[in-house]
Amino acid sequence: MSENVSLEQAFAPPGEDWVRPSRRLLTQRRLVLGIWCAVLGLLAMALLLGLGFGWLALVPPAVASAAFAWGWFLLERNFRSWGYAERADDLLVTHGVIVRRLTVVPYGRMQFVDVSAGPLDRLFSIAKVQLHTASAATDAAIPGLPPDEAARLRDRLAALGEAKSAGL
Amino acid sequence: MTDALAPGRVTNWRRLHPLTPLARGWAGLAIAWVMLMEGGLRNVTQLAAVVGVLIIGAVVLSWLSWYFTRFRIADDALQLETGFLARRSRRVPLARLQAVDVRRPLVARLLGLAELRLEVAGGSSTEARLAYLSDADARRLRAELLARAAGLRVDAPDAPDAPDAPDAAGAPEAPEQIVVEVPPLALLASILLRGGTIVALLVALAVVAGSIGFDQFGVVAGALPFFFYLGSATVGAFIREFGFTIAMSPDGLRLRRGLLETRAQTVPPGRVQAVSIVQPFLWRLKDWVRVDVAVAGYAKGESEAARSSATLLPVAPRAVAMHVVGLALAGADPDAAPLRPAPRRARWRAPFQWRYLGVGADEALFVTRYGWLTRTLAAVPHARTQSVRVTQGPWQRRLALATVHVDVTPGPVQADALHRDAVEAREIAEAQVERARAARGQDRSERWMALPPR
Numbered sequence: 001m002s003e004n005v006s007l008e009q010a011f012a013p014p015g016e017d018w019v020r021p022s023r024r025l026l027t028q029r030r031l032v033l034g035i036w037c038a039v040l041g042l043l044a045m046a047l048l049l050g051l052g053f054g055w056l057a058l059v060p061p062a063v064a065s066a067a068f069a070w071g072w073f074l075l076e077r078n079f080r081s082w083g084y085a086e087r088a089d090d091l092l093v094t095h096g097v098i099v100r101r102l103t104v105v106p107y108g109r110m111q112f113v114d115v116s117a118g119p120l121d122r123l124f125s126i127a128k129v130q131l132h133t134a135s136a137a138t139d140a141a142i143p144g145l146p147p148d149e150a151a152r153l154r155d156r157l158a159a160l161g162e163a164k165s166a167g168l
Numbered sequence: 169m170t171d172a173l174a175p176g177r178v179t180n181w182r183r184l185h186p187l188t189p190l191a192r193g194w195a196g197l198a199i200a201w202v203m204l205m206e207g208g209l210r211n212v213t214q215l216a217a218v219v220g221v222l223i224i225g226a227v228v229l230s231w232l233s234w235y236f237t238r239f240r241i242a243d244d245a246l247q248l249e250t251g252f253l254a255r256r257s258r259r260v261p262l263a264r265l266q267a268v269d270v271r272r273p274l275v276a277r278l279l280g281l282a283e284l285r286l287e288v289a290g291g292s293s294t295e296a297r298l299a300y301l302s303d304a305d306a307r308r309l310r311a312e313l314l315a316r317a318a319g320l321r322v323d324a325p326d327a328p329d330a331p332d333a334p335d336a337a338g339a340p341e342a343p344e345q346i347v348v349e350v351p352p353l354a355l356l357a358s359i360l361l362r363g364g365t366i367v368a369l370l371v372a373l374a375v376v377a378g379s380i381g382f383d384q385f386g387v388v389a390g391a392l393p394f395f396f397y398l399g400s401a402t403v404g405a406f407i408r409e410f411g412f413t414i415a416m417s418p419d420g421l422r423l424r425r426g427l428l429e430t431r432a433q434t435v436p437p438g439r440v441q442a443v444s445i446v447q448p449f450l451w452r453l454k455d456w457v458r459v460d461v462a463v464a465g466y467a468k469g470e471s472e473a474a475r476s477s478a479t480l481l482p483v484a485p486r487a488v489a490m491h492v493v494g495l496a497l498a499g500a501d502p503d504a505a506p507l508r509p510a511p512r513r514a515r516w517r518a519p520f521q522w523r524y525l526g527v528g529a530d531e532a533l534f535v536t537r538y539g540w541l542t543r544t545l546a547a548v549p550h551a552r553t554q555s556v557r558v559t560q561g562p563w564q565r566r567l568a569l570a571t572v573h574v575d576v577t578p579g580p581v582q583a584d585a586l587h588r589d590a591v592e593a594r595e596i597a598e599a600q601v602e603r604a605r606a607a608r609g610q611d612r613s614e615r616w617m618a619l620p621p622r
Contacts, residue, residue, distance in 0.1 A: 009590070009591045009594065010558065010560070010570050010590035010591055010593055010594045011558070011560070011594070012594075089601075089605050090601055090605075096559075098561070098562050099559060099560065099561050099562070100559065100560040100565070100570075101557060101558070101559045101560075102557065102558040102559075102594075102597070103555060103556075103557045104555060104556045104557070104597060104598075104601050105555045106553075106555070106601065106604060106605060106608070108605075108608055109553075109554050109555060133554040133555050133575070134289055134464055134554050134577045135554035135555060135575035135576055135577055135578065136578045137554075137555075137557070137573065137575040137578075138554060138555040138557075138575050139557060140555065164608075
């Protein structure tokens with residue numbers, strides 16, 4: 001499988017392995033998926049029952065369950081695709097299953113760093129770190145970091161950005 | 169007084185030109201007029217009353233706005249205070265200045281006025297607009313702002329162009345030398361030879377012919393908005409780019425254009441983030457090309473005008489264009505970098521353009537080539553690389569291909585090396601990151617005039 005070898009090389013981590021987000025991110029996403037599937041499935045079932053469709057009303061819950069199972073698996077794959085690595089001069093972020101992406105952001109090019117955590121994120125105590133450069137195309141966000149790690153990363157990136165800053 | 173303008177010193181507050189309310193109120197009146205036409209008033213008295221109130225209102229508001237607007241240069245920043253209800257004070261650091269435009273809408277032009285626009289990276293609109301100043305003031309202020317942005321000390325005795333006769337503005341306007349003039353006929357031809365124009369013309373012809381053939385003239389009326397759009401796109405482009413001139417001045421490249429509203433942009437050499445040389449299909453007949461630039465602060469929004477200000481040269485023979493690109497990139501030549509073609513299997517992913525794909529780098533530039541009908545050569549100075557990405561779609565994955573994106577500031581320039589071998593893509597990306605790091609260490613072009621003369 002020479003193709004697979006080359007694929008691994010193209011998106012390989014620079015060192016030992018990628019630093020991965022917290023597994024709580026996966027749990028959170030599965031929970032959100034579960035809630036959506038349950039709500040939509042039950043609503044549709046109630047609607048069909050109300051309209052007198054009889055046993056056909058069992059179709060939506062079945063579809064929702066199947067979607068949930070499929071999503072359970074997809075979320076795992078997506079979660080595994082996330083990773084980042086700090087190097088001496090730049091940060092590497094990779095993610096994506098269908099379209100794979102690898103972004104290299106030099107510390108000297110960072111304009112600012114955002115740490116954000118929505119209510120659900122806080123419930124699971126995770127945060128998202130987003131890097132901004134002067135280019136709108138830069139695609140470097142790392143979701144699902146433990147708050148301590150997010151804060152550490154933010155401070156380290158800010159400090160390195162300051163030290164290596166190079167205008168535009 | 170020259171020394172009153174020395175960096176670090178503070179100048180007095182200045183006001184905009186007293187005719188400003190007239191030039192601005194006019195726009196308000198035009199809007200009022202359109203509203204009236206839309207509203208459809210019943211009789212003349214009503215009309216007169218409404219118009220009178222609107223005129224007075226517009227003039228009073230413009231006057232108040234003028235009265236409460238003032239600006240000054242303090243500590244190497246432009247301070248601008250505006251607004252009479254909500255006061256707003258803005259400080260634009262001149263070291264961050266990306267470009268200065270002088271815009272002269274038709275009415276302002278008749279009154280001898282001009283608007284000065286300061287562009288700074290980031291933000292969603294022009295950072296500071298000084299509308300309106302007298303023509304001469306606008307020029308003087310532009311020269312002064314650019315000189316300061318360039319790191320030129322206005323009072324320094326060894327300044328490259330020390331003022332012969334120091335006037336109020338301190339920095340003299342940098343002398344300029346015309347490099348390219350685009351003749352109106354060539355501009356017209358270039359607009360007509362664009363793919364979009366030709367398709368639009370064909371559709372228009374089909375509509376007209378069809379409606380005559382089937383005696384359905386209503387169709388033509390129905391298609392009027394489309395004709396209007398077609399007209400505004402082509403005639404608009406012609407009016408906007410009419411009389412396009414590029415001049416070289418120590419401040420940077422000076423671009424002038426416009427038939428009714430004239431605009432003069434100054435693009436300092438240290439502020440050009442990336443360049444692309446674009447050739448629409450039919451322009452191959454004459455080997456004409458267009459040159460686009462990415463300058464931080466320009467090309468906010470998708471409007472035609474925003475895209476136009478990111479055009480360094482609307483049309484020129486390739487040799488001329490390459491000369492201009494050389495000026496914009498401080499001597500670097502995109503043609504100098506040897507380009508490597510994409511692997512043969514890229515034809516399964518990009519059957520038409522794969523032969524044309526290429527990527528390369530020399531000591532100054534990252535260069536990539538792509539496109540099928542419209543061909544593009546994009547060049548990014550290494551020091552201007554913002555980030556580097558490698559992406560791989562599902563189809564590319566099966567072919568073991570990947571695309572490298574060299575990200576630059578927002579604008580029309582896309583520097584993507586499409587469909588490389590996956591392993592090579594990663595190597596290109598890593599090499600570019602390394603070159604960018606090395607180049608950043610040495611780059612001094614931010615303060616381009618503080619450089620010793622080369």
